[in-house]
Amino acid sequence: MREDRSPILELQGITKSFGGVEALRGVDFALSPGEIHGLVGENGAGKSTLMKIIAGVHTEFSGRFLIDGQETHFRSARDAHAAGIAMVHQELSVAPDLTVAENVFLGNQPTNALGLVQWRRMAREAGEQLARFGIDVDPMSRLGDLPIGLQQLIEIARVLFSGARIVILDEPTSALSPPEVERLFATLRRLREQGTAIVFISHFIEDILRVSDTVTVFRNGRKVAETASAATSKGALIEAMIGRGGEALEHSYSDDLMLPRPADGSVILKVDQLSLARSLKDVSFEARAGEVLGIYGFMGCGQQELSRILFGKLKPDGGTLAVEGRARTFASTAAARRAGVALVPESRRAMLFHQEPVYKNISISILDRISSLLLKPTQERDIAQRQVEQLQIRPPVVGLDLGMLSGGNQQKVALAKWLTYPPKLLVLCEPTRGMDVGAKNDVINIIRDLRAKGLAIIVLSTEPETVLSLADRILVLKRGAVVREFKNEPVSKDRLLEAA
Amino acid sequence: MSSETALAAGQRARGLAPFLRSQMRNIAPFLTLIFLSGFFALASPSFATLDNLGNILTQVSVTGIIAVGLTFVILCAEIDLSVASIANVTGIAVAYFTLQESYVNIPNIPLPGAAAFLLAILLCAALGLVNALGLTVIGIPSFIMTLAMMQIAAGISALLVRGQIAYKVPDMITTLGSGSIGGIPWIVIVAAIMLLGGHLVLTYTRFGRYVYMVGGNREAAEYSGLNVKLILGSVMVISAVCSGIGGMLGVAHFGSAQQNEFDTYLLDSIAAVVVGGTSLFGGRGGIGNTIVGLFVLGVLNNGLDHVNIDSFLKILIRGLILLAALIINVYAQRLREKAAE
Structure with missing residues (x-):
């Protein structure tokens, strides 16, 4: 120029x-x-x-x-x-x-x-x-x-x-x-x-x-x-x-993508008329086993608050939440975890311990499953090693401090925390944000595997690509309200942006 | 990917210097201890004797018992300023429920020894629970909450003894506080057992891991589905109960129970934990550090008595050493963060 x-x-x-x-x-x-x-x-x-x-x-x-x-x-x-x-x-x-x-x-x-x-x-x-x-x-x-x-x-x-x-x-x-x-x-x-x-x-x-x-x-x-x-x-x-053929790696989603017929798995989560101060207004939806529900919206549309309510971090002002048909009001994140809900927030910093080794980061959420009183470090390391290999976390050294890993690998560790004893409902906020193409594809494949195993998965993102690459059904959230549902119909980046 | 595996290789190949830097927190207090011991051994012939080692151990026992619980609290990045007051009120309570000599003019309620002990333990646990509820349910910062508790406990002490002095505590506590077995004071044995117990809990139990994780990154602990409030509440109760035990044995050790008897133990126990290298920001350190910190304080206090030094200057020297240890604590944190980059 x-x-x-x-x-x-x-x-x-x-x-x-x-x-x-x-x-x-x-x-x-x-x-x-x-x-x-x-x-x-x-x-x-x-x-x-x-x-x-x-x-x-x-x-x-x-x-x-x-x-x-x-x-x-x-x-x-x-x-x-x-x-x-x-x-x-x-x-x-x-x-x-x-x-x-x-x-x-x-x-x-x-x-x-x-x-x-x-x-x-x-x-x-x-x-x-x-x-x-x-x-x-x-x-x-x-x-x-x-x-x-x-x-x-x-x-x-x-x-x-x-x-x-x-x-x-x-x-x-x-x-x-x-x-x-x-x-x-x-x-x-x-x-x-x-x-x-x-x-x-x-x-x-x-x-x-x-x-x-x-x-x-x-x-x-x-x-x-x-x-x-x-x-x-x-x-x-x-x-x-x-440095390898890149065409197939990233779909641009400018063309229409056909969403599948809605899954007929059992209803894992039912949210009814959920509201929170200025953030959420009468949000109702269901999430089913074996389905990835995408929730798309611009920054500040209430996604973050919604995910926190599902995991017991925030208490809603109104509305109800039921997991597997049982009405729940979570007193703490621990209660949500025990009810089978897991959350990976958008910020890695918020869920990882940078000064602790990888295996402690992975085992922290499942410690009560593997030990009642005394820790079992060998078992912890074995579990972590399996996750590290399965998710191809690099370097594959479970004793390394988490802070030494690159961002993409840290994100995989954040996911790994929930995978040994998979939850019923997995809530993922911006699961691929800031990742390179290779790591992004790895994470997408991991999420698809989990869906195949029958988890109900909710992916919340402000990036249309993320939702489009993962979701079977898409809700568009706008200023705290669900304004559009895409299911069993063509969808594209343009259509999403138009709805939001 | 190749750059990442290379990174890992580079990490393993990192030299001794970065390793030492990351271990600064553990090394510095130990060097301080060796330096102080060496200095006093040279300065006074009466310092480096077996008898005096026994003195030092006895002198740090009460502080040590209190510091066990405080280590849990500081590892969670909280603080408990009520430890000395709770020790005091618990010591007074156990005496209050014990039959005193006729010349002691306190309207007390004599009970059997076991009942007195139990009530005293319940009292300190209850005060710890109030700290815990204030911190977790109401959301008062621990610094302020325990500052209030310091006054509350002191107030209960005042009401119980009304300016008088009680002397008798249950026999079992008298033995543990002032007796000895095979030449080793029981109080040293109790302190050692409690320190060991604290170490085992922190290192080998699930609860201990939770304490470190909550201290390391509270938000991450919450997003990992830990009940952070329960863990924080627990450490406040643990701290109060340890203080209470320290208070009861302390009263037996001193041979009297009175107001303001434990005032110096607040600073001493915090100093022992922090001088030992446990991070004030939470998540780093442990009972091992606290033991080194106890010895640093013990050697310092004891050694200053062995050399000819103005007793008023002693206070200043103690303050300066504490300052130096705090500076090291903060720098160790920084060096570690650097090493982790």
């Missing part, structure tokens, strides 16, 4: 290793002002490592690092920030207990001559900034009270409007609804016109192709392709990412 401009950032021969393992091997990377540069690659391919080097998070590496043609070496993220580089990390890094306005101005609140914070000015300016981004919230509300998608948008807005010359977005769209993605892209394009250089990392290859000028593909710590976005296709990129 703007090849005439000299690069604002240039990396040459970057090599970075962690404890003897090379995460990046001789990578060259250049970024020009007014360029949106997409990065794709499987988990662990080196994208995030490279970006963390640029953002001054990783300071030990070999290779040349030039900004505006000057060789530079950042000693900290603060140095990178001073050089005009800002990054939005994959994991939210907001202060949930502060107000929206404080988050927007984090670190540089406007103050008066006495050094006191000018609250009114801060609230006004924060409101204006967010409004430009199409976010309409009270700047004085507590950030943690807002839906996750909105929190993420606010964090992105903060970074985009911080005046940085180079903005790095790591997986920014995964928690956003389509209209929010549109607003984000519009803002990115506007910033590009102003000369900001933007790096955009995403698993959503369509998103990358739509918004970026250039796209770079990483595989195993190496840059394997760099091409103009207009000159490539999703299939070609996937092939470059995984």
Whole structure:
């Protein structure tokens, strides 16, 4: 697009290793002002490592690092920030207990001559900034009270409007609804016109192709392709990412997909007129054995709350819930587990113990089945080893601390917790979010196996692909109410989006 | 995938230094203990003797018994500030239900020894249960809840003794608190058994695993279908009962039951747990750490008596050592997190 401009950032021969393992091997990377540069690659391919080097998070590496043609070496993220580089990390890094306005101005609140914070000015300016981004919230509300998608948008807005010359977005769209993605892209394009250089990392290859000028593909710590976005296709990129024929791996679901006739398994879960404050309104549905029920809706449509109610984490204000015909009001998650309900929440952090070994993570939910008083570590390890092999968790070492595993493998561990003694009802929130194509397919196959074993499975997702790739029947949730049911009929991404 | 297997290989090949860094929590208190012991042994000929070892063991016994329960609480990332008050009130209660000499002017209710013991245990368990309910059902942070309990227990103590001093406790408790067998004080044996019991529960039982998991990541424990409130409530009751036992034996050991008798044990027992390296953020540490912490405190307190030092300075030195241990505790956490990256 703007090849005439000299690069604002240039990396040459970057090599970075962690404890003897090379995460990046001789990578060259250049970024020009007014360029949106997409990065794709499987988990662990080196994208995030490279970006963390640029953002001054990783300071030990070999290779040349030039900004505006000057060789530079950042000693900290603060140095990178001073050089005009800002990054939005994959994991939210907001202060949930502060107000929206404080988050927007984090670190540089406007103050008066006495050094006191000018609250009114801060609230006004924060409101204006967010409004430009199409976010309409009270700047004085507590950030943690807002839906996750909105929190993420606010964090992105903060970074985009911080005046940085180079903005790095790591997986920014995964928690956003389509209209929010549109607003984000519009803002990115506007910033590009102003000369900001933007790096955009995403698993959503369509998103990358739509918004970026250039796209770079990483595989195993190496840059394997760099091409103009207009000159490539999703299939070609996937092939470059995984290094094997990629066409069959990901279905784009732009064409109609025929849902099967509804399963005639026994009713495992019956939910009637469930409601919760502002989140859910008279939600009623059934989930049957041997069926995957997909629940699709945009971020904040009430999915999260619904899943928490099913697992006894939240108490509904009204309505009833019956498991295998027995009415239940769960006093705790433990009660839900004993009734045969299992939940894998959307955030891995929320259900895994990073400082504990893999086998303890897997056995924690079934300890009361294998031991009454004393622990049986050998049996725990055996069970974990079987799960690790069955789910192809890598590396297959059950004694390794969970934190050492990649995100996709952690997600498999989260699933593995529930599989030794399968529950009657398995509730999965965003089961494949943030995963590379290979891991995604593994998880899809695991879920299909479970369905074949007669579990009732509910998959809640804000990604149409996830629901379409898994569900036999689909409910669309909109502002806390079920607005459409797809069953025994053709469905596609377009139809889902239209209903939501 | 190949990068991941390589990663695992790299992890196994990690050198000694990262391993030591991740074990900093366990190594640092041990080094502190060796250093202090060495220092006092050189500074005073009367320190490194078998007799004095016996003294140290006896001196840390009551703290040790209280610290067993507190270890459970701190492993869950909670705190119990009422341990010393509950020890005090339990010690007073067991004396209250025992026949006192005629010159003791307390309107008490003499009962048989077993009944007195049972009532005292019920009392401390009940106070622990109040802590547990406040924490889990009402949702009061343990710091505040147990601060209130500290006052409540002290208040019950005051009402029971009304400024007087009681001396007699049931015979069995007198024996356990101040008697000895084969030259070994019973109180040391009780402390050792309770520490061992605590260690076995934490290491080898399902409940012990739950304690570590709740402390490691409470949200994840809940999403794994654990009854987090039940576990938190249990550790509060365990802590109160351990404190109560420590209080009863302490009263027998000191030979009197009175108000404010155990005040120093709050700081000492928290210090023993934390100095030993159990993480204040929960999930890391254990009774082994607490034992090392007890010895560090015991050696420090005892050793300072053996060297010629201003007794007022002793307090300051204790404070500084505690500070150093807290700094190490926080750094050990950080180093471990780094090693895990």
